[in-house]
Amino acid sequence: MSSSTTDVVVTGLGATTPLGADVASTWDALLAGRSGVSRITDEWVQEFPAQLVARLATDPSEQIDRVRARRLDRSQQVAVIAAEQAWAESGAAHAGVAPERIAVVFGTGIGGALTLLGQDDVLEAKGPKRVSPFTIPMLMPNGPAAAVGLAIGARGGVHAPVSACASGAEAIRWGLDLLRFDRADIVLVGGAEACVHPLPMAGFAAMRAMSTRNDEPERASRPFDKGRDGFVLGEGAAALVLERADSAAARGARVHARLAGAGATADGYDLVAPHPEGEGAGRAITAALRDAGLSATDVGHVNAHATSTPVGDTAEAAAIRSSLGEHVMVSATKSQTGHLLGAAGALESVFTILALREQIVPATANLDDPDDDANVQSLDIVRQEPRKASLTAAVNDSFGFGGHNIALVFTTA
Amino acid sequence: MSSTQEIQSGLAEILEEVAGVSPADATPEKSFTDDLDVDSLSMVEIATAVEDKFGVAIPDDQLANIKTVGDAISFIEKNQ
Numbered sequence: 035m036s037s038s039t040t041d042v043v044v045t046g047l048g049a050t051t052p053l054g055a056d057v058a059s060t061w062d063a064l065l066a067g068r069s070g071v072s073r074i075t076d077e078w079v080q081e082f083p084a085q086l087v088a089r090l091a092t093d094p095s096e097q098i099d100r101v102r103a104r105r106l107d108r109s110q111q112v113a114v115i116a117a118e119q120a121w122a123e124s125g126a127a128h129a130g131v132a133p134e135r136i137a138v139v140f141g142t143g144i145g146g147a148l149t150l151l152g153q154d155d156v157l158e159a160k161g162p163k164r165v166s167p168f169t170i171p172m173l174m175p176n177g178p179a180a181a182v183g184l185a186i187g188a189r190g191g192v193h194a195p196v197s198a199c200a201s202g203a204e205a206i207r208w209g210l211d212l213l214r215f216d217r218a219d220i221v222l223v224g225g226a227e228a229c230v231h232p233l234p235m236a237g238f239a240a241m242r243a244m245s246t247r248n249d250e251p252e253r254a255s256r257p258f259d260k261g262r263d264g265f266v267l268g269e270g271a272a273a274l275v276l277e278r279a280d281s282a283a284a285r286g287a288r289v290h291a292r293l294a295g296a297g298a299t300a301d302g303y304d305l306v307a308p309h310p311e312g313e314g315a316g317r318a319i320t321a322a323l324r325d326a327g328l329s330a331t332d333v334g335h336v337n338a339h340a341t342s343t344p345v346g347d348t349a350e351a352a353a354i355r356s357s358l359g360e361h362v363m364v365s366a367t368k369s370q371t372g373h374l375l376g377a378a379g380a381l382e383s384v385f386t387i388l389a390l391r392e393q394i395v396p397a398t399a400n401l402d403d404p405d406d407d408a409n410v411q412s413l414d415i416v417r418q419e420p421r422k423a424s425l426t427a428a429v430n431d432s433f434g435f436g437g438h439n440i441a442l443v444f445t446t447a
Numbered sequence: 448m449s450s451t452q453e454i455q456s457g458l459a460e461i462l463e464e465v466a467g468v469s470p471a472d473a474t475p476e477k478s479f480t481d482d483l484d485v486d487s488l489s490m491v492e493i494a495t496a497v498e499d500k501f502g503v504a505i506p507d508d509q510l511a512n513i514k515t516v517g518d519a520i521s522f523i524e525k526n527q
Contacts, residue, residue: 101467105489167489167492
């Protein structure tokens with residue numbers, strides 16, 4: 035089918051993250067090796083085994099009008115901030131595209147948890163009449179997508195994939211399809227997450243999924259390292275503007291990279307544990323390559339999902355090795371950003387695009403002693419310093435509880 | 448008991464907090480929806496804040512009749 039070969043390009047990027055309030059400051063901090071992780075000092079954390087978090091570098095209240103912020107959950111606030119950056123940078127608002135041809139796909143892992151839990155406190159303390167009339171629109175998981183759609187005036191469809199920590203990547207995958215199938219002319223895609231609160235922290239800790247290296251916050255997220263003991267919860271959002279290459283060229287838009295292909299699979303193995311050999315993950319990467327019309331040898335870099343959990347990182351190492359081989363330069367940027375859950379795939383796609391554009395591969399922090407696992411040992415994981423490279427294609431992969439696997443292939447502009 | 452002036456300024460504070468309405472714009476003839484751009488969910492928030500601040504109860508059927516700032520001031524004056 036001819037439409038499946040339509041070239042799709044990235045013309046705008048936006049982010050607000052634990053490393054910076056925009057893409058440029060986030061990228062600079064990433065390359066400089068800075069960490070976004072700190073220890074929570076609030077009183078409630080005292081009994082918690084895992085006390086670390088990667089908070090936003092800049093609070094949304096500094097980037098968004100107070101009255102507007104009042105009716106947006108924090109996850110929606112960061113979504114809007116990242117989306118408006120990407121939208122402004124792309125110049126798409128001035129492209130003369132009808133609102134009916136502009137779509138949004140914006141994912142979140144958990145949605146408006148802070149609103150849900152905060153309003154439950156109100157309910158318990160003051161009764162049902164004092165619960166905010168904005169509770170439902172602020173907690174619904176399509177809230178970030180809806181808020182972004184309103185912010186940019188998109189009327190060509192607003193969609194909200196929910197696949198845990200693969201949500202942000204899945205949004206990008208659906209954006210690609212919308213453009214290939216001519217459902218829209220411009221699609222703003224991304225992911226958002228903001229759920230730093232005792233309940234999610236307790237839930238993840240109960241799964242033994244979080245790092246308890248409380249005394250060394252900046253050293254806690256250590257993907258592929260022998261001493262890794264879990265992820266660090268992060269918050270933030272990232273957004274990308276996608277459009278077809280011919281229309282981007284016609285309006286003279288700056289093209290950061292090409293979104294060449296996507297693959298989506300399910301493990302069909304366990305609700306939360308990844309397949310130990312990364313079978314579904316490897317299949318997603320292979321599917322994305324096939325979709326892009328590329329072979330494994332074309333790919334020079336992988337921004338890995340690598341959350342710093344004991345089982346997840348080795349499963350992914352197996353998937354990367356089996357699907358791409360041992361030549362690719364691997365980066366695990368969660369070592370500095372923490373794990374942004376439903377925003378992770380979007381943020382790491384931004385990093386993958388910047389690696390291609392700038393021809394430099396970020397380092398993996400805290401990888402002092404790589405795991406003895408044969409697959410980890412076989413990989414070329416970039417560490418200590420970013421590495422200059424000559425890249426034509428790069429992969430970002432993301433996985434979520436539920437066995438969701440998404441791989442995206444980007445190529446140079 | 449609050450004076451009409453106190454009610455108007457108290458209401459203006461609520462409107463600024465909830466909906467970002469400038470206090471200078473919160474004059475009696477203004478319609479919440481048509482002039483001040485206050486949507487239906489924000490009206491519910493404003494009503495709750497008014498109940499707390501002035502010690503009145505605003506039943507839902509009465510809230511529907513409060514169209515302007517002046518309507519709200521009269522309601523509070525009559526019911527406080």
